Amino acid sequence: MRQHRFQKDLPFSEAEYQRRLRQTRAAMDRRGIEVLLVTDPSNMAWLTGYDGWSFYVHQGVLVFHDRDPVWWGRNQDTNGAVRTVWMSDDDVFGYADPYVQNTELHPMEDLAYRLTVMGYEAPRLGVELENYYFSAKAYLALLENMPKATIVDATALVNWERGVKSREEIDFMRKAARISEKIVDGLLERVEPGVPKNEVVAEIQRDALIGTEEGWGDYAAIVPLLPSGSDAAAPHLTWDGEPFRKGEATFFEISGCFRRYHAPFCRTIFLGDPPDIFRSAEAALVEGLEAGLDAARAGNRACDIAQALAAPLERAGIERGARCGYPIGISYPPDWGERTISLRAEDETVLKPGMTFHFMPGLWMSDWGLEITESILIKDSGPAECFCNRPRQMYVKQ
Amino acid sequence: MRQHRFQKDLPFSEAEYQRRLRQTRAAMDRRGIEVLLVTDPSNMAWLTGYDGWSFYVHQGVLVFHDRDPVWWGRNQDTNGAVRTVWMSDDDVFGYADPYVQNTELHPMEDLAYRLTVMGYEAPRLGVELENYYFSAKAYLALLENMPKATIVDATALVNWERGVKSREEIDFMRKAARISEKIVDGLLERVEPGVPKNEVVAEIQRDALIGTEEGWGDYAAIVPLLPSGSDAAAPHLTWDGEPFRKGEATFFEISGCFRRYHAPFCRTIFLGDPPDIFRSAEAALVEGLEAGLDAARAGNRACDIAQALAAPLERAGIERGARCGYPIGISYPPDWGERTISLRAEDETVLKPGMTFHFMPGLWMSDWGLEITESILIKDSGPAECFCNRPRQMYVKQ
Numbered sequence: 001m002r003q004h005r006f007q008k009d010l011p012f013s014e015a016e017y018q019r020r021l022r023q024t025r026a027a028m029d030r031r032g033i034e035v036l037l038v039t040d041p042s043n044m045a046w047l048t049g050y051d052g053w054s055f056y057v058h059q060g061v062l063v064f065h066d067r068d069p070v071w072w073g074r075n076q077d078t079n080g081a082v083r084t085v086w087m088s089d090d091d092v093f094g095y096a097d098p099y100v101q102n103t104e105l106h107p108m109e110d111l112a113y114r115l116t117v118m119g120y121e122a123p124r125l126g127v128e129l130e131n132y133y134f135s136a137k138a139y140l141a142l143l144e145n146m147p148k149a150t151i152v153d154a155t156a157l158v159n160w161e162r163g164v165k166s167r168e169e170i171d172f173m174r175k176a177a178r179i180s181e182k183i184v185d186g187l188l189e190r191v192e193p194g195v196p197k198n199e200v201v202a203e204i205q206r207d208a209l210i211g212t213e214e215g216w217g218d219y220a221a222i223v224p225l226l227p228s229g230s231d232a233a234a235p236h237l238t239w240d241g242e243p244f245r246k247g248e249a250t251f252f253e254i255s256g257c258f259r260r261y262h263a264p265f266c267r268t269i270f271l272g273d274p275p276d277i278f279r280s281a282e283a284a285l286v287e288g289l290e291a292g293l294d295a296a297r298a299g300n301r302a303c304d305i306a307q308a309l310a311a312p313l314e315r316a317g318i319e320r321g322a323r324c325g326y327p328i329g330i331s332y333p334p335d336w337g338e339r340t341i342s343l344r345a346e347d348e349t350v351l352k353p354g355m356t357f358h359f360m361p362g363l364w365m366s367d368w369g370l371e372i373t374e375s376i377l378i379k380d381s382g383p384a385e386c387f388c389n390r391p392r393q394m395y396v397k398q
Numbered sequence: 399m400r401q402h403r404f405q406k407d408l409p410f411s412e413a414e415y416q417r418r419l420r421q422t423r424a425a426m427d428r429r430g431i432e433v434l435l436v437t438d439p440s441n442m443a444w445l446t447g448y449d450g451w452s453f454y455v456h457q458g459v460l461v462f463h464d465r466d467p468v469w470w471g472r473n474q475d476t477n478g479a480v481r482t483v484w485m486s487d488d489d490v491f492g493y494a495d496p497y498v499q500n501t502e503l504h505p506m507e508d509l510a511y512r513l514t515v516m517g518y519e520a521p522r523l524g525v526e527l528e529n530y531y532f533s534a535k536a537y538l539a540l541l542e543n544m545p546k547a548t549i550v551d552a553t554a555l556v557n558w559e560r561g562v563k564s565r566e567e568i569d570f571m572r573k574a575a576r577i578s579e580k581i582v583d584g585l586l587e588r589v590e591p592g593v594p595k596n597e598v599v600a601e602i603q604r605d606a607l608i609g610t611e612e613g614w615g616d617y618a619a620i621v622p623l624l625p626s627g628s629d630a631a632a633p634h635l636t637w638d639g640e641p642f643r644k645g646e647a648t649f650f651e652i653s654g655c656f657r658r659y660h661a662p663f664c665r666t667i668f669l670g671d672p673p674d675i676f677r678s679a680e681a682a683l684v685e686g687l688e689a690g691l692d693a694a695r696a697g698n699r700a701c702d703i704a705q706a707l708a709a710p711l712e713r714a715g716i717e718r719g720a721r722c723g724y725p726i727g728i729s730y731p732p733d734w735g736e737r738t739i740s741l742r743a744e745d746e747t748v749l750k751p752g753m754t755f756h757f758m759p760g761l762w763m764s765d766w767g768l769e770i771t772e773s774i775l776i777k778d779s780g781p782a783e784c785f786c787n788r789p790r791q792m793y794v795k796q
Contacts, residue, residue: 006628009638051635051636052632052634052635052636053620053621053623053634053635053636053732054633054634055732056530056620056732056733056735075719075720076632076633076720076762077632077633077634079631079632079633079762079764080632080633080634080635083628083629083632083635084635096719097719097720097721097742098742098744100720100721100740101724101735101737101740102740103553103554127534129533129534129535129538130533130534130535130536131533131534132454132530132531132533133530134533134534135527135528135529135530135532135533135534136525136527136528136529136532136533136534136536136537137527137528137551137553138528138534139534139537140527153535155501155535156501196614198607198608198609198614198615198616199607199608201607202603202604202605202606202607202608202615203604205600205603205604205607206600206601206603206604207600208600209596209597209599209600209603210596210597210600211596211639215639216594216596216638216639217596217600218596218636218637219621219636222451222454223451223617225451230404230481231481233477234450234474234475234477234478234481235452235474235475235477235478236450236451236452236474236475236478237449237450237478237481237482238449238450238451238616238617239616240407240614241609241613241614321473321494321495322473322474322495322498323495323498326499333731333732334451334453334454334731334732335454337454337499339499342498342499342500344495344496346496364474364477366477
């Protein structure tokens with residue numbers, strides 16, 4: 001019987017968490033992993049419900065085959081864990097504060113000790129080697145403190161299990177998509193020559209957090225990106241206090257977020273009369289998007305979407321040179337992608353119903369840029385469904 | 399002669415960047431480091447001016463003794479780099495897109511190749527082993543591809559050089575502090591029983607990004623934290639759509655941000671009549687803060703602040719068990735601390751004029767919490783200066 005001191009507002013049903021745990025254990029089995037240490041905050045949340053901005057210190061979820069998972073982190077964050085995870089309060093372990101950001105102690109010493117006490121002195125231990133929050137030092141400290149363990153690279157093991165979304169998850173993404181639409185509507189209304197960029201971002205962030213009647217707004221895993229003019233060649237510039245200007249295009253890369261689920265959505269606004277180069281790029285891009293959506297069917301492969309997109313762009317003389325999308329769903333900063341499939345020529349992953357992607361064929365040329373994108377759901381049959389419902393075009397404001 | 403294709407709006411003077419580079423090279427010398435690979439985005443920005451939300455892929459700055467630093471990252475982000483760094487466009491290196499989030503290739507292969515071509519086949523190479531964005535896998539890929547290199551742990555080497563702020567940096571932090579004050583003023587005005595939390599966050603995020611007459615608002619490295627009632631025991635919970643309630647305290651942990659510089663500031667709002675336990679905790683905490691500010695003098699040590707704070711709290715029967723502060727300045731998600739000094743009993747670092755801290759003695763008890771904090775500047779003489787100027791108290795609204 002699980003013991004809980006606090007009432008919880010778990011985002012998902014018990015059945016949903018049990019499905020996720022079952023899938024994860026099966027994936028562990030396939031790689032002979034006895035204990036899995038999950039440090040990616042998105043994976044931690046997906047498995048347990050844990051939700052807090054504590055990923056700037058070491059923490060993790062341990063998954064076992066024969067007992068409920070364990071949440072492990074800084075002592076002061078155990079208070080957040082017992083309020084947000086579905087497991088018993090007894091399954092929440094905290095390490096002492098002197099381990100925090102101390103060059104002479106490492107939290108992995110505490111983790112190694114706990115595993116040993118639990119009877120795992122020499123486990124086949126899976127860790128996420130390629131992860132923002134599992135540092136090289138964490139790896140070395142774990143090796144040193146568990147000399148008998150066999151470390152198995154379990155990078156993206158859980159991420160792959162997240163790929164096909166449940167109905168409950170798709171419902172969250174639809175709520176996020178309503179927020180994305182609201183943000184884009186607000187941009188169209190407010191972007192004018194002379195208006196400072198930070199003021200427009202202030203208004204759309206307000207819109208995003210207020211949310212819609214269907215759901216309150218959470219913070220997105222990436223802040224709005226909105227470079228203008230020549231700067232739009234650079235996909236990841238944020239904003240400043242400079243005004244929007246006539247004769248310039250700005251692309252807006254944004255996402256609504258509902259309880260950590262995202263529906264990224266990008267549109268471009270041109271102030272004034274777009275030169276021919278924008279008009280022809282827009283036409284080729286929209287044609288490519290439509291071809292890509294049609295190729296985004298269960299049974300096709302990730303590369304089929306990329307190839308469908310590439311054909312009209314190539315005819316227009318545009319070579320992108322970057323992948324054109326990635327899976328999306330639950331996420332924490334710094335990225336809202338799942339880091340598994342990439343929509344590119346080399347990726348032959350077969351598409352399944354319930355997979356969700358940000359189909360993101362941004363054009364970043366040497367001194368201009370254009371983004372028109374869709375968040376999509378692979379259906380049982382037929383082409384992909386777009387989460388957002390707004391005209392697929394470059395918006396022009398005179 | 400440096401070559402730049404684009405006009406730049408560098409946040410700092412050439413002299414300031416040269417000071418930073420000089421200090422970093424001296425620190426490299428002390429540890430016998432020939433080439434330093436800096437992957438912490440805050441360190442990258444501090445050294446070069448680079449500013450973009452691209453830290454979700456591998457990137458870095460290489461610091462040498464005999465030539466300007468090199469910015470290295472994903473091809474598509476070189477467009478952002480040539481627009482934001484002070485070095486020549488030629489010092490910006492990009493790796494091809496197939497290296498991105500690909501399990502069979504790693505960007506560190508590209509980095510190793512470039513170093514070799516530059517004549518560094520067997521360098522003493524400093525890397526930030528304990529860093530969010532230098533993964534265990536990046537370390538292993540670097541070892542594999544540079545078998546003759548001697549890897550030196552340079553964790554926090556640059557962070558330590560950031561400790562003492564220049565006048566230019568302090569000016570940015572003062573601008574951030576004006577934004578922090580505006581956020582707290584907005585909270586006091588808006589927090590009422592029945593108002594949903596996400597709506598209040600929406601309004602204060604708008605305030606934060608609009609900024610003040612002194613400067614436009616940038617995104618803070620941490621989103622607002624604002625747990626209420628029993629949840630305030632948990633320092634890192636974000637918000638939801640639930641209303642504020644009468645009889646509950648909520649602490650607000652926020653920071654204004656101006657061009658990536660922060661001035662974190664926390665206040666607590668109690669709706670209704672606070673019980674005695676809050677009143678006595680508030681009195682002890684304010685007394686402790688004032689004792690700590692008085693101890694925060696050049697020549698004293700980090701632990702002196704912690705001990706000055708602890709005495710009145712102990713008299714009130716409150717044992718905190720966590721550090722009470724950390725250095726602040728430039729930062730990117732997920733943390734606005736510098737991860738060097740900790741204000742705690744074990745840290746004997748001597749305080750110097752120009753150091754800046756978030757003096758952060760949060761009280762997180764088992765089922766309540768209270769935060770009253772100050773961002774501070776160590777002066778040439780006398781007690782610390784507070785960046786923000788608002789009453790040091792728990793706010794009570796009837």
